[in-house]
Amino acid sequence: MTDVTPGERIALPCPACSPGLETVHEVLKPGGQVTVRCTDCDHVHKEQLPDETTLQRDVVVSQDGDSFTAQVDVPEEEQLAVGEEFLLETDAAVVTARITSLETDEGRTEEAPVEAVETIWSRAVGNVAVNVTMHPKDGQHDETESFKLQVPGDYEFVVGETDQLGDEEFTVEGIHIREDAHGYDHGKLDFDGDSAEAKDINRLYVRDESTTAWSAW
Structure with missing residues (x-):
């Protein structure tokens, strides 16, 4: 409770309008004694907040x-x-x-x-390794390449968009979502515009867009 920030809202009794009941207060200035303002009557006062166990x-x-x-x-x-x-x-x-x-x-x-x-x-999830399955430009699915990409956890991949990361350039065709990720309607995203952050991705399915010749070896 003592680790509050300016603008944070906390519940406290107000000595002006509600000494016996807690009301919502806005933190104005943190510190040993926190300066707060009652949102009901705008009274400003200082309070010693209890340590959080x-x-x-x-x-x-x-x-x-x-x-x-x-x-x-x-x-x-x-x-x-x-x-x-x-x-x-x-x-x-x-x-x-x-x-x-x-x-x-x-x-x-x-x-x-x-x-x-x-x-x-x-x-x-701050920095993650994303599994990637990449198909060659000619569409031969039996000649795929698998590798891992090291990226920040909040790096966003979008189906239909082209990414260039290091030596790899590819267009995202599908995203398989991890089981511990929340906020997604489906476990597999494959419509243009579907997106996910790297920390939520189990595997990326992409199409090679590099200018080098493709080799399955």
């Missing part, structure tokens, strides 16, 4: 076929769910991770309160 949980993060373990502090009233993302600070780096499974004493589940969770299983 957290629970430490084990985290397993998978990245490019490898995995590492760490620990993360989670607010004790948090409800965790598959698909949610969080920042994990380690000695080596700050990692953006997405929850893929939650382990409780009753087994794996997709949603649970943090107090019931023993281990958070996740994968790194």
Whole structure:
């Protein structure tokens, strides 16, 4: 609760219009004592916000076929769910991770309160490796090339559009979505204009657009 930002809205009693009940307040200035404004009566006052109690949980993060373990502090009233993302600070780096499974004493589940969770299983999504199946220009599907692209997790691929990444130039023909991705109507996107971020993609299907001669070897 103490880690608030200007413009954030929080629930507090207002000494002017509602000393006994909480009303919505806007944070004007963070600090040891936070300056807030009541949105009901515009009264500005300072408040000492309570420290937020957290629970430490084990985290397993998978990245490019490898995995590492760490620990993360989670607010004790948090409800965790598959698909949610969080920042994990380690000695080596700050990692953006997405929850893929939650382990409780009753087994794996997709949603649970943090107090019931023993281990958070996740994968790194800040930078990801995208599986690509590329067909040659002449349309021979029996002569395909498979490789991985290393891109930022929020890099967007669009069906029907041409991308040039490193030595590869290709037009996206289809996108297969990962099971832990949310917000998509279908697991396979193949209409022009369909798009997805790299962190949500299980495999890209593309057509080679490079000027070099095609070789299946």
